Amino acid sequence: MPPGPGSGAGRSEFRGLFEVLRNEVSCAYAARVTRPRALIFGVSGQDGPWVARDLGNAGYEVFGTHLTQLPPDGVVTRSVALDLMDEQVDVRGLIERVAPRIIVFLAGRSSVAESWKDPAGTMTVNAASYARILDAVRDIDPTIRVVHASSSEMYGDTEGIIDESTSLRPNSPYAESKAVAHRLGVEARERNGMNISNAILTNHESVRRPLPYVFRRISVGAAALALGLIDELVLGDLDVIRDWGHAPDYAQAMALMALAPEPDDFVIATGVSVSLRDVVASALACVGLDDRWDLIALNPALARSGSSYPVWANPDRIGRTLGWKAHDAATSVISIMVTHDTEVLSDQGRRSDVLLRLG
Known part of the structure; x- marks a missing residue:
C-alpha cells in the first residue's frame, strides 16, 4: 500500500526526490537541464496522465506530485507523494530543484458535495496551497508558465451561456475555493506580469473517473x-x-495553454449541453x-x-486562439x-x- 498523505514514508520519499535531484543538478538554475521540464501537481488524478503525455510529446521532461495513488507507469520521469494540506511541505524547494518551465496545477479536491463537509479543508487545498505555489514562482522565476485547472462551477446558477467575461457567482465551498484560486492567478498576471493561465473547465469524464x-x-x-x-x-x-466533455480532450486544451506564447484564460467545453x-x-x-x-x-x-441549474458554455475563444476543439461530447x-x-x-x-x- 502506498504511503498515506503526510506519513513518515511519504515525507521520506519527498526528501528522497530532493536528494536525487540535488545529485543530478549542479549548475546554475537556468542552465541545469537539457530538456525543458514540466511539473504537474496532482499528476495521478483523472487529467494528469493525459496532460503529462501531451507535454511529453511536446518535448518536455515531466515531473509530478501525487497524494496516495501513483501515476501510471511511464507517465512522468518521477513523481513524489505530496499532501497539500501539510503547510510544512517545501513547495518552494521542489520547484527550485525541478526547475520547470511549465507548472500545471491539477491537485486539490474536486467534489462539490464533499466540499460541504469540510469547507476549510477544501479552501486550504484548492486555494491556499496554490497561493504558496504562486508565491514561490514569483520569487524563483516569474516567467515560469503556470496553468491552473479552474472550474465552471465558479459561475453558479448564472443564466445563459457562460464565457470568459461572465461574472463569477460561486455557490458552494468548492466553487468558492476555485474562484479564489482563479482570481489569485488573474491578479498575479495583471499586477506582477506573471505567466498565469486559467483553464475554466466544464464537467469532463473518462474511464479514470x-x-x-x-x-x-x-x-x-x-x-x-x-x-x-x-x-x-x-x-x-x-x-x-x-x-x-472527455478528459483527454480537456487535458489537451490545458497542454496547449501551457505551451502558448502568451498567458490567458479560456473556457474549456464542448459547447453541447x-x-x-x-x-x-x-x-x-x-x-x-x-x-x-x-x-x-x-x-x-x-x-x-x-x-x-443548467450549465451552457461557449468554448469559441480557445478555438479561435489556440485551435482547440473537443472531439467527444457527453x-x-x-x-x-x-x-x-x-x-x-x-x-x-x-x-x-x-x-x-x-x-
Whole structure:
C-alpha cells in the first residue's frame, strides 16, 4: 500500500526526490537541464496522465506530485507523494530543484458535495496551497508558465451561456475555493506580469473517473445491468443539464495553454449541453437496453443540493486562439466508458471491487 498523505514514508520519499535531484543538478538554475521540464501537481488524478503525455510529446521532461495513488507507469520521469494540506511541505524547494518551465496545477479536491463537509479543508487545498505555489514562482522565476485547472462551477446558477467575461457567482465551498484560486492567478498576471493561465473547465469524464461520481456510476451501472449483476441502477436527479466533455480532450486544451506564447484564460467545453436523462438513455442503448427505464430507480437523497441549474458554455475563444476543439461530447463519452466498464465487469477478478464501490 502506498504511503498515506503526510506519513513518515511519504515525507521520506519527498526528501528522497530532493536528494536525487540535488545529485543530478549542479549548475546554475537556468542552465541545469537539457530538456525543458514540466511539473504537474496532482499528476495521478483523472487529467494528469493525459496532460503529462501531451507535454511529453511536446518535448518536455515531466515531473509530478501525487497524494496516495501513483501515476501510471511511464507517465512522468518521477513523481513524489505530496499532501497539500501539510503547510510544512517545501513547495518552494521542489520547484527550485525541478526547475520547470511549465507548472500545471491539477491537485486539490474536486467534489462539490464533499466540499460541504469540510469547507476549510477544501479552501486550504484548492486555494491556499496554490497561493504558496504562486508565491514561490514569483520569487524563483516569474516567467515560469503556470496553468491552473479552474472550474465552471465558479459561475453558479448564472443564466445563459457562460464565457470568459461572465461574472463569477460561486455557490458552494468548492466553487468558492476555485474562484479564489482563479482570481489569485488573474491578479498575479495583471499586477506582477506573471505567466498565469486559467483553464475554466466544464464537467469532463473518462474511464479514470472514480466512483461515486455520477457519470461513472451510470457507466458502471449500465454495464452491470447488461451482465445481470444488478437488478436496478439507483440515481438522483436526471434533469440536471451540464456540458460534459472527455478528459483527454480537456487535458489537451490545458497542454496547449501551457505551451502558448502568451498567458490567458479560456473556457474549456464542448459547447453541447445535455441532461443526465439523455446520458442514461445513451448508456442503456450502448448495452442493448434501449428504453428500459424500469431498470432505473430514483433516490432524491442522491441528488446534489443546489445543482438543478443548467450549465451552457461557449468554448469559441480557445478555438479561435489556440485551435482547440473537443472531439467527444457527453453521449459519445458515456459510450466509451460503458464499453470499458463492460469489459472490466466481465472479468470476475475485478468485478467484486467495482460492484462494492457502486453500492
